[in-house]
Amino acid sequence: MFDPFAQDEGKAMSHLVWKSGERECVFKGPIFDICKVKRESSDGRIASFIEVDAPLWVTVIPWFRDKSGVARFVMVDQFRHGSATITREFPAGVVEKGEDPLVAALRELKEEAGLEGGTVTALGNVSPNSAFMNNRSYFYLVEQASHTSGQELDENEQLDVLSVPVADVLRDLGTGIYDNGIMCIALFFFLREAGKRPYLMQ
Structure with a gap:
């Protein structure tokens, strides 16, 4: 079981990274665009996520x-x-x-x-x-x-x-x-x- 009170000991976080796949712009607007990005987790889950593509x-x-x-x-x-x-x-x-x-x-x-x-x-x-x-x-x-x-x-x-x-x-x-x-x-x-x-x- 995880410990919610554990201290940060510099453990690796690579297992939390989702790999990016196909990216599609679904809306182009005057101040930002909206994209749909397919990503895969380290344990094999695949899903699409919304990303607001905005300027700095x-x-x-x-x-x-x-x-x-x-x-x-x-x-x-x-x-x-x-x-x-x-x-x-x-x-x-x-x-x-x-x-x-x-x-x-x-x-x-x-x-x-x-x-x-x-x-x-x-x-x-x-x-x-x-x-x-x-x-x-x-x-x-x-x-x-x-x-x-x-x-x-x-x-x-x-x-x-x-x-x-x-x-x-x-x-x-x-x-x-x-x-x-x-x-x-x-x-x-x-x-x-x-x-x-x-x-x-x-």
């Missing part, structure tokens, strides 16, 4: 200290069509085909918030939902960027830009208008960086 995503955390010395984030408010609600998020977007994620992040920061320059730190990247999505989401911290231009939004994009004290975001993220899960991941990466540089939260 980027999220930028613009951090600055205001004239009073308060650490703040630049954030955007926008209507999200999936939840049909207004959410408050860090600037974010999609990596264009062949584009480097960092280049995409800085492009989104300029397009959405009119910000350029500053010090950039790559915080990491994760699979946003490994159960059925095949893309990755990249996160960057940009410190003390300068306001250089107006917005350059996509045709159907509409958002307001504002600054929020870091302390308020730490308190409220995951509730109310701060309920976008990708933003929670972004804050995790920020907190890990702030563990090395505590002044980011002060």
Whole structure:
């Protein structure tokens, strides 16, 4: 019988790998495709699984200290069509085909918030939902960027830009208008960086 309290001892996990077989695109959409993939388990089971084929995503955390010395984030408010609600998020977007994620992040920061320059730190990247999505989401911290231009939004994009004290975001993220899960991941990466540089939260 398995032991649910067993500790990770670096055991091999190869028996958990399913080998990929035939792959068929069953839906092509404007922001993602849906594919059907046949896979076989190590014990011989064969089944078809749905895979969302999506582009890479980027999220930028613009951090600055205001004239009073308060650490703040630049954030955007926008209507999200999936939840049909207004959410408050860090600037974010999609990596264009062949584009480097960092280049995409800085492009989104300029397009959405009119910000350029500053010090950039790559915080990491994760699979946003490994159960059925095949893309990755990249996160960057940009410190003390300068306001250089107006917005350059996509045709159907509409958002307001504002600054929020870091302390308020730490308190409220995951509730109310701060309920976008990708933003929670972004804050995790920020907190890990702030563990090395505590002044980011002060």
